[in-house]
Amino acid sequence: MPIYEYECAGCGRAFEVILHIGGAPPSCPTCGSRECRKLIGAPAIHVKADHATARIEKRVRDYLIDGKVSDAVRFADKAASMVKSDRVKRVADKLHEKTGK
Numbered sequence: 306m307p308i309y310e311y312e313c314a315g316c317g318r319a320f321e322v323i324l325h326i327g328g329a330p331p332s333c334p335t336c337g338s339r340e341c342r343k344l345i346g347a348p349a350i351h352v353k354a355d356h357a358t359a360r361i362e363k364r365v366r367d368y369l370i371d372g373k374v375s376d377a378v379r380f381a382d383k384a385a386s387m388v389k390s391d392r393v394k395r396v397a398d399k400l401h402e403k404t405g406k
């Protein structure tokens with residue numbers, strides 16, 4: 306389901322909505338205005354980052370299952386430097402905490 310980011314023309318608030326095809330346009334959660342502008346580009350980045358994060362988490366888990374702790378730490382660090390995602394950073398931090406590496 307596509308998630309879109311909108312900005313309210315009335316109060317300037319930015320918010321995310323999941324749009325159903327053929328559904329009504331969104332209204333602002335703050336002021337109720339329907340004068341909302343779609344921010345193009347934002348949703349694709351969100352979805353891409355989420356996909357990448359899920360793949361990274363799975364790979365780290367696979368390393369750990371195989372007992373390759375050093376590889377898991379190395380991979381998580383590399384992923385955290387490439388994917389600017391708090392979730393990936395947390396995965397790497399947690400690994401460091403657990404393994405002391």
Ligand SMILES: [Zn+2]
Pocket residue numbers: 313314315316317318333334335336337338
């Ligand atoms: Zn508003």
